[in-house]
Amino acid sequence: MATTTSIRKPDEIPSGAGDSKRWWALGVLALAQLMVVLDATIVTISLPFAQQDLNISEADKQWMLTAYTLIFGGLLLLGGRLADYLGRRRVFLIGLIGFAAASALAGLAQNAGQLFAGRGLQGAFAALLAPAALSLVSITFTEVKERARAFGVFAGVSAGGAAIGLIAGGALTEYADWRWCLLVNTPIALLALVGAYACVIRDVPTPSTGGYDLPGALTGTLGLIAIVYGFTKAADDGWGASTTIALLAAGVALLVVFVAIEHRSSNPLLPLRIPGEINRGGSFLVALLIPIAMFAMFLNLSYYLQVTLGYSALKAGVAFLPFPIGIVISAGIASAMLPKWGPRPVMLIGTVLGAMGLLYLAQLEFGDGYATVVLPAVTLIALGMGGVFVAMQTTALHQVAEEDSGVASALLNAAQQVGGSIGTALLTTISVQMAEQYVTDNPTIDNLAARAAIHSYDIAFYIGAGFFLLAIPIIAFMIRDKPENLVGGPSHAVAV
Numbered sequence: 001m002a003t004t005t006s007i008r009k010p011d012e013i014p015s016g017a018g019d020s021k022r023w024w025a026l027g028v029l030a031l032a033q034l035m036v037v038l039d040a041t042i043v044t045i046s047l048p049f050a051q052q053d054l055n056i057s058e059a060d061k062q063w064m065l066t067a068y069t070l071i072f073g074g075l076l077l078l079g080g081r082l083a084d085y086l087g088r089r090r091v092f093l094i095g096l097i098g099f100a101a102a103s104a105l106a107g108l109a110q111n112a113g114q115l116f117a118g119r120g121l122q123g124a125f126a127a128l129l130a131p132a133a134l135s136l137v138s139i140t141f142t143e144v145k146e147r148a149r150a151f152g153v154f155a156g157v158s159a160g161g162a163a164i165g166l167i168a169g170g171a172l173t174e175y176a177d178w179r180w181c182l183l184v185n186t187p188i189a190l191l192a193l194v195g196a197y198a199c200v201i202r203d204v205p206t207p208s209t210g211g212y213d214l215p216g217a218l219t220g221t222l223g224l225i226a227i228v229y230g231f232t233k234a235a236d237d238g239w240g241a242s243t244t245i246a247l248l249a250a251g252v253a254l255l256v257v258f259v260a261i262e263h264r265s266s267n268p269l270l271p272l273r274i275p276g277e278i279n280r281g282g283s284f285l286v287a288l289l290i291p292i293a294m295f296a297m298f299l300n301l302s303y304y305l306q307v308t309l310g311y312s313a314l315k316a317g318v319a320f321l322p323f324p325i326g327i328v329i330s331a332g333i334a335s336a337m338l339p340k341w342g343p344r345p346v347m348l349i350g351t352v353l354g355a356m357g358l359l360y361l362a363q364l365e366f367g368d369g370y371a372t373v374v375l376p377a378v379t380l381i382a383l384g385m386g387g388v389f390v391a392m393q394t395t396a397l398h399q400v401a402e403e404d405s406g407v408a409s410a411l412l413n414a415a416q417q418v419g420g421s422i423g424t425a426l427l428t429t430i431s432v433q434m435a436e437q438y439v440t441d442n443p444t445i446d447n448l449a450a451r452a453a454i455h456s457y458d459i460a461f462y463i464g465a466g467f468f469l470l471a472i473p474i475i476a477f478m479i480r481d482k483p484e485n486l487v488g489g490p491s492h493a494v495a496v
Contacts, residue, residue: 021199022140022146022201024195024199025136025140025195025199025201026137026140027199028195028196028199028200029136029137029154029200030154031188031191031192031195032095032096032129032192032196033130033134033157033161034164035099035129035188035192036099036126036129036130036133036161037157037161037162037165038161038162038165038168039068039122039126040065040068040069040072040162041161041162041163041298042166042169042172042181043119043178044065044165044169045166045169045173045181045316045317046169046172046173046178046181047061047064047065049173049177049178050179051064054111055112060116062232064115064119065119066229066232067117067123068119068120069228069232070120070225070228070229071120071123071124072124072127072130073127073225073228073417073421074221074222074224075127076127076130076131076411076413076414076417077217077220077221077269077410077411078127078217078220078269078410079127079128079130079131079406079410080131080135080406080409080410081406081407081410082128082406083128083131083132083407083409083410084206084404084406084407085205085206087202087203087204088132088135088136088139088405088406089200091128091132091406092128092200094125094128095125095129095132096125096129096189096192096193096196097193098124098125098128099122099126099185100185100189100190100193101121101186102118102119102121102122102125103118103122103183103184103186103189104186106118106121106122106182107181107182107183107185107186127410130410130413131407131413133154134154134393134397134409135397135408136203137154138400138405138409139203139402140201144339144483145339147394148334148338148390149336151338151393151394152331152332152390153331154393155331155334155389155392156324156327156331156332158389158393159331159388159389160323160328162294162298163320163321163323163324164324166302166320167317167318167324168184171314172184174312174313174314175314203402206403206404212267213262213268216258216261216262216265216270217269220254220255220258220270222254223250223251223252223254223255224251224255224414224417226247226251227247227248227251227418227421228417228418228421230244230247230248231418231421231424231426232425233425234248234429235424235425238429239429258270269407270407270411271407274404274408277398278480279398279480279481280395280396280397281478282395282474282478282479283393283396283398283412283479284415285471285474285478286351286388286471286475287392287396288416288419289467289468289471289474290354290392290416290419290467291417291419291422292420292422292423292427292464293358293464293467293468294385295424296427296460296461296464297361297378297464299424299427299428299460300427300431300456300460300461301320301361301374301378302316303453304364304374304454304457305374307453308450308453309369319370320378322375322378322379322382323381326379326381326382326383326386327382327385327389328386329382329383329386330350330383330384330386330387331386331387332386333387334346334350334390334391335390337387338390338391338394338483340483341483343395343479343481344475344476344480346388346391347387347391347392347479348472348476349384349387350384350385350386350391351384351388351471352384352468352472353381353384353387354380354381354385354465355384355465355468355472357379357380357381357382357384358381358464359461359462359465360373360376360377360380361373361378361381361458361461362459362462362465364454364457366447366451366454391479392412393412396408396411397409397412398481423464426463427463427464430456430459431457431459431460432456433456434455434456434459434460435452435453435455438451438452438455439452
């Protein structure tokens with residue numbers, strides 16, 4: 001295939017083969033995003049099997065999950081800026097190669113140290129992949145309707161990936177081996193690598209005229225790591241533990257210093273104009289809140305299905321199948337509505353549906369079955385989430401100049417990572433406390449353990465609905481974009 005050196009915007013690539021190539025590129029980018037998102041949950045069900053095989057202690061088993069999310073969340077801003085400076089396509093390719101190798105290392109691990117190192121490296125390369133993929137979508141699709149459709153696909157993958165991870169993890173653990181929950185990434189990453197070479201446009205890297213913002217990179221990365229790890233420790237040790245308080249305090253202090261550095265830097269890691277624009281700022285806040293609500297559903301519903309209803313690992317995973325299906329449907333509808341309505345109505349409708357679904361799920365009682373409460377509630381939440389994610393990703397990259405698209409994408413991913421960490425810690429702690437309180441208040445009731453667990457889940461669902469409701473005024477007052485403004489900022493690419 002001939003390579004042209006002429007610089008042109010992605011929406012100026014000739015129709016026909018070039019137009020088709022953009023959609024093939026979207027498939028490659030979405031595949032990589034799916035791999036990154038589901039890897040946070042795919043090992044959840046396989047964790048007990050890995051723990052037994054590698055003799056991992058109870059105290060250390062959390063690192064199979066935490067090593068990935070901690071490094072991923074901490075390095076996102078740096079990964080996004082590297083994508084801007086080195087080129088999004090180049091960083092995307094590096095991320096795929098590294099992710100394939102790290103997955104093989106983790107999947108073939110012979111001891112706990114190798115497993116945790118592999119998971120940490122997966123997180124590091126995911127921090128390159130995720131912002132590079134989203135920014136490549138942003139600069140490849142600039143026409144309003146095509147952009148909405150592209151973000152619809154990408155949002156569906158982003159929102160449904162966690163549920164798909166549970167399904168895939170359950171199936172691989174039950175029918176193959178826990179190691180395949182990690183090894184499966186290697187052929188997928190290599191397949192995406194071939195597709196990226198063939199289809200993904202070559203962008204023009206942003207020249208770094210003022211040097212690299214090393215103080216900003218150091219404080220921003222360490223601050224995010226401390227925050228994410230602090231919430232992880234809160235889930236294990238409690239909110240009042242000295243380690244939890246110290247980590248969260250250090251994280252906040254480092255991020256305050258980071259903002260001060262960025263304000264004064266001539267070449268900042270995160271230009272403050274990116275979160276400072278009202279539409280983008282609103283989207284980043286929604287990206288922080290919505291994962292808290294989502295984890296209220298995923299975390300507690302997983303326990304309910306497996307512990308209370310006695311579902312197997314595979315059956316529990318399949319029970320989440322309506323969620324990604326609903327996401328795909330709602331994302332498709334939202335992508336069609338976005339160019340006509342603009343992002344605010346789409347996000348408001350989605351948030352209200354999500355709140356309704358969690359409020360309905362909070363009515364769960366002892367003796368209820370999957371079909372009567374869980375299925376309709378999960379369907380409602382899924383139908384809401386597709387619209388929220390499509391509009392949120394579009395406005396988070398609202399008229400971002402190409403030279404900032406990588407770090408803007410990274411900030412969106414970082415907000416979601418921190419939100420997920422808050423959700424895990426907050427709702428795990430509250431659920432445990434509510435279950436203990438229920439046992440204390442109702443010592444003679446029949447099926448006490450099951451009833452106490454369901455009561456604690458209901459409280460978590462109510463809290464999750466509260467975060468959905470908290471997002472509504474943010475959307476109403478901060479998301480102001482009109483449909484005609486949904487074209488991104490200037491972007492340049494080399495057609496391949």
